[in-house]
Amino acid sequence: MKLLVGLVWLLSWLPFRAISALGWLIGSLIHALPSSRRRIGRVNLRLCLPDMPAAERERLLHRHFVAMVQMLLEYGYCWFASPERLKRLMPIEGLEHLRALDGRNVILMMPHFTGLDLAGLRISLETHVVSIYSVQKNPWLDAFFRAKRMRFGTGTIFSRQQGTRPTLRALKDGGRLYYLPDQDFGARDSVFVPFFGVPAATITGVSRMASMADAVVLPCYPRREAGGYTLVIEPPLQDFPTRDLTADAARMNAVIEAQARRQLHQYFWLHKRFKSRPPGEPDFYAHD
Template structure:
């Protein structure tokens, strides 16, 4: 693992366009392998984009593998780049939406797009950020990841196992919550609402945390471009949350779907988004 970190450090010295080229080469090769992740991506795209010809879906999946590998090769920027370089690599569009909420509690709703880690570190240079992370099984790796996420001293993080209380306390203390709400965490605390027209187990945490924390929700996403990224911060969701968590989850998924359709190859398609099913529904991912 230390050798891998050393390799990532070396890659961090390469220009963005070189990383893009390496990612294109490696991602195109990895796409050709008959892996379980390729199967998951094929199923997800078939479910979400049924009207797209199969050849186009496979082309999209190949582009997604490229984007995912590019993201992995870019980890060195987040771990080792200076503040100044990070600001050049990740521009921000719509920062005025965040600045207009100075003194207010804010949740930055970030779906799973490539570039989300860089975006989280970048926004922490503009405002104190709190986020939730998954503990790594390897203690050394877990400590390393924590240190790199906190290296600028502009945020705090809590393990998912700690529950939401510390996060809500930080939100009330002025930290902006960088929140990723769009993966399948099972039936607990989830509701089934459409995502690309398919019922998906969706955690209702966004509306509940917004209600308890008296917070405004700003949807955002990173857009990968030829010379870096742009972190797009959209206008706040009006009349959110409502008194209906199902309606709120439906609205959240609609926002994420709209963002994903703008850059389909950059959304995370290799996660089993539809793993949890309503009673009686088949397993989409069975071989």
């Protein structure tokens, strides 16, 4: 594991365009190999983009494998790049929306796009960020990840196993919560609302925490470009949350879908987003 970290450190010295080229090569090779992830990606794209010709969906999946590998190779920037280099690699579009909320509790709603970890570190250079992470089984790796996420002293992290109370308390204390709400965590504590027209188990955490902390929700996403990323912060959601958790979840999914359609190859298509099904519906991934 330490050898792998050393390799990532070496990669951090490469220019962004070199990482892009290396990612294209490795990602193309991985896409060409049969795998469960490739089958999952095909299922997701077929469900979400049924009107797109199959050959075009396959080209999109290829681009997505490339983008995912590029993201992995870029972890050296997350772990070792200086604040000045991070700012050059990822300028922020719409920072004025965050600045306008000084003194307010804020949830930065970040879907699963490639570049999301780099984006979280980048925004922590502008404001104190609260985030949630999954504990790693390897104690050394877990400590390493925690240290790298907090290396600028501008963030607070809680494990998913700690529950929501510490996170909510930090949000109420003025931390800006960097929250990823768009994966399938099971039917419990979720509602089924459309995502690309497919009922998807969707957590209601954004709505509930925004209500409890009187927080403003700012949708955001990273956009990968030729020479780096742009972190896009959109205007705050108006009249959100409401008292209707299902309506709020549907609105949230609509926002994420609109973001994904702007850069389809950069959204995470390789996880089982539709694993949980409403009663009586078949398992889309049964043959994986």
